[in-house]
Amino acid sequence: MSVPKFAQIKEFILENIQSGEWQENDRVPSENELTSQFQVSRMTARRALCELTDAGILTRSQGQGTFVASFKSQSSLLEIKNIADEVKARNSDYSCTILVMESIRAIAPIAIALGVEVDSHVYRSVIVHNENEQPLQVEERFVNPALAKDYLQQDFHSLTPHEYLSLNAPLTEARHTVEAIMPNQEMCEWLNLYNEEPCLQVIRRTWSSQGIVSFARLVSPGSKYRLGGHLTFKK
Amino acid sequence: MSVPKFAQIKEFILENIQSGEWQENDRVPSENELTSQFQVSRMTARRALCELTDAGILTRSQGQGTFVASFKSQSSLLEIKNIADEVKARNSDYSCTILVMESIRAIAPIAIALGVEVDSHVYRSVIVHNENEQPLQVEERFVNPALAKDYLQQDFHSLTPHEYLSLNAPLTEARHTVEAIMPNQEMCEWLNLYNEEPCLQVIRRTWSSQGIVSFARLVSPGSKYRLGGHLTFKK
DNA sequence: CAACTCGTCTTGTATATACAAGGAAATTAT
DNA sequence: ATAATTTCCTTGTATATACAAGACGAGTTG
Incomplete structure (x- = not known):
């Protein structure tokens, strides 16, 4: 397996966001929807969503669903080193x-x-x-x-x-x-x-x-x- | 369940690091060791390790194990907002x-x-x-x-x-x-x-x-x- | 003695399953 | 009509299992 399935799903989601297909605060497919679309287990679909959430790309809310995070507060970071x-x-x-x-x-x-x-x-x-x-x-x-x-x-x-x-x-x-x-x-x-x-x-x-x-x-x-x-x- | 098991394991690891028990680049328990120590499944122990790795606290290497990340390059971040x-x-x-x-x-x-x-x-x-x-x-x-x-x-x-x-x-x-x-x-x-x-x-x-x-x-x-x-x- | 193989331990990926818990809408009861 | 309940879909936690792949040491072979 060259590209892991969870990574393919991440790419799929990111492409839809970058192309503008999915806008800020739009809903993205649920774990179950991704599960049947990609023919993977729920845990695999879940992993893609969780990692994108940790990266700040998506936000999730129990009971509601998963959404494209808003980039409003997109802030750039500077480092202060020793x-x-x-x-x-x-x-x-x-x-x-x-x-x-x-x-x-x-x-x-x-x-x-x-x-x-x-x-x-x-x-x-x-x-x-x-x-x-x-x-x-x-x-x-x-x-x-x-x-x-x-x-x-x-x-x-x-x-x-x-x-x-x-x-x-x-x-x-x-x-x-x-x-x-x-x-x-x-x-x-x-x-x-x-x-x-x-x-x-x-x-x-x-x-x-x-x-x-x-x-x-x-x-x-x-x-x-x-x-x-x-x-x-x-x- | 008040505090999830994976969170308890994370706390356990962080306490050992903050107390100085585990130093930089020291090895931390493997997934299997945590599995038997905490009587959880490997996936749960794994989750604790992975999340701490994403947070930059640990580093992992397939075949070798999981280690306390080095804080050498610890740098502080500043935000530039819109x-x-x-x-x-x-x-x-x-x-x-x-x-x-x-x-x-x-x-x-x-x-x-x-x-x-x-x-x-x-x-x-x-x-x-x-x-x-x-x-x-x-x-x-x-x-x-x-x-x-x-x-x-x-x-x-x-x-x-x-x-x-x-x-x-x-x-x-x-x-x-x-x-x-x-x-x-x-x-x-x-x-x-x-x-x-x-x-x-x-x-x-x-x-x-x-x-x-x-x-x-x-x-x-x-x-x-x-x-x-x-x-x-x-x- | 060097090179190779093999076994074992590690993390990495993937699945199937179960139950818990939050949110919202439809249904039911008042 | 309004309030309470149920129901369903969502994410969250947890487990057991399987195989893949990298690292490393012990032993075997040349």
Whole structure:
């Protein structure tokens, strides 16, 4: 058997959608209808429908049927990778400079972002990530000490903060925002920017099962760093 | 039955991974082992393994077994949504201003990005998307005329270019880059920016099965627009 | 000693069957 | 006429079974 039956059924359905024969929210054949049309068992027809549902192409509802998913909210995805991996993948030299490792009292916005009491102690680190000795990104991170006691004792030359935290408080959720900002003077110094230039800023908050782990601000010069995304609509 | 058996098995596997009991690339129990451990049929054990594989938690290999996937390339994802939908979702008023609709001869960089001959005709549109009458994003788009003949005849007040193209040349692939830039003077005028401010620029190239469809440049003021991403590590 | 075969374990595909549960429409009872 | 019930079609879960196909090691053969 060259092409599995469930794959043939998937193709059949996708062709009908791509040709426009079946529009958004149209009903597609039920498991039983496919069973008799293709002379397969219900489980095989079902597999085709389930896999297309997992892929976001169809939606199913018990008792009602299976429908072509609406593409309205079709959104494209961008990846945010670990900066150290990215640099190494370019065959460049990666290094980092640790500027700050301290325990501070949380002012209101930090406390709120970390979900802790205002004025309680939190850890703060500032690290510059370099590509071929040139600053590429500044990482300012606030960490909830309850979830990473030994944070300040780590040597982040060998393991990035993100890697360390992933190991010690397994991530369950992350939220990001990306924006374009003008760096302040301190940031310009950290990034070695003589002429002001726009920077890409990523704010990342990460959760583990026990609560908010950390709150990071990643700033990179617009001329040296960009985010990439690649999206294929699986056939 | 409150919690389905296949879901219980999934939880069992995930707990072992999250607790660190099973490390990256470790082998997990085979279908047959789970079958006897949980007193279920092989198909039920199989379902748990397959769903975790689809979710990227496990990898499977015929003849070898099932393994904990490596999180090395763990990357976070950001969404780029349709701007019109986003504005409407905020309960704001959406409108757009069409500045340019023309057919031009492609200079080299445009021709290359679209995969057409240099100096051949391509369509170009420039549209400003407004939120509550304030410019939010400038969309400059170059379109391959072979794949969207009637592009210039469209009324983009009712249907955004992205929606039109999605309908006429179903997307198979898209690539994005995001960067922080300083807008030039023309862009400042389009965006109504009196004081220069950094902008977020998204470059999007889209493919259909017949080739490259279009090449778009989306520019938004850093103070008014940001990209958001939400990632949950499914339990 | 190398190459081959065979048996066994693994995942992959496919079927037939059974019952559960949700939704909607037709039927029945009030 | 309205409300409750039944009935049917849908998807959801679960099992037992069969054979195919890839990987790998043990043993056999040259």
